[in-house]
Amino acid sequence: MPTLGNALRRLGRPPKGHAAPPLYDTVLTFSPSLSDSDAGVSATAASPADADEKFEFNARAFPAGQPRTMTLTVASVAALQVDFPEDYATAATVFRYTSKAGGTYTGVFAHGTTSTGL
Numbered sequence: 491m492p493t494l495g496n497a498l499r500r501l502g503r504p505p506k507g508h509a510a511p512p513l514y515d516t517v518l519t520f521s522p523s524l525s526d527s528d529a530g531v532s533a534t535a536a537s538p539a540d541a542d543e544k545f546e547f548n549a550r551a552f553p554a555g556q557p558r559t560m561t562l563t564v565a566s567v568a569a570l571q572v573d574f575p576e577d578y579a580t581a582a583t584v585f586r587y588t589s590k591a592g593g594t595y596t597g598v599f600a601h602g603t604t605s606t607g608l
Contacts, residue, residue, distance in 0.1 A: 512596070514546035514586060529553060531574045536567070540590040545570060547585040547599075553577060558601040564589050564608045574599055 518526040520535035520543045527533070530553030533545050555576030562570040569589065578599040587595045587606060595606035 512584070512586065514548055516547055516549045518545040520544070531572060531578065533570055533572045535570050542588060542592055543570075543590045544588045545572065545585060546588075547578075547583060550575075550577060550581065550583065555580070558599075560600055561603045562587055562595070563603060563605050564591075564593075566605070568603075569606070572599075576601070 516529050516531070518528060518531070518533050519541070520526060520533075521539040521541040524537060524539050525532065525534045526545075529547075529549030531547065531549075535543055553575040558574055558576045558579055560572045560574070561568050562572065570587065579601060582598045584596060584598055587597070589595070589606070589608050591608070593606075593608040595608055597604055597606075
């Protein structure tokens with residue numbers, strides 16, 4: 491018999507006491523290719539390609555500004571290089587990175603190296 495919690499999840503609502511996961515309108519994936527791009531953002535993952543690895547964010551309507559690069563590290567090793575226009579950083583655009591092992595990290599676009607803590 492379905493529970494209220496299961497019914498609410500099917501409707502896209504979180505059960506009472508649980509926050510809704512953030513929604514992102516753009517997803518970059520890295521399988522079978524190690525590179526993907528959309529909305530002015532391109533990313534290249536470290537080899538090997540993995541279907542679980544992804545980079546999610548909300549696209550800017552008109553991305554502009556100087557090119558910037560962010561390197562995400564997992565266990566102190568470069569896992570993903572993200573190239574983006576600087577207005578993603580100046581607007582503090584939030585992203586979610588899912589590693590090959592399935593761990594998730596949420597942060598904001600920033601020029602330089604970002605340790606995910608994964």
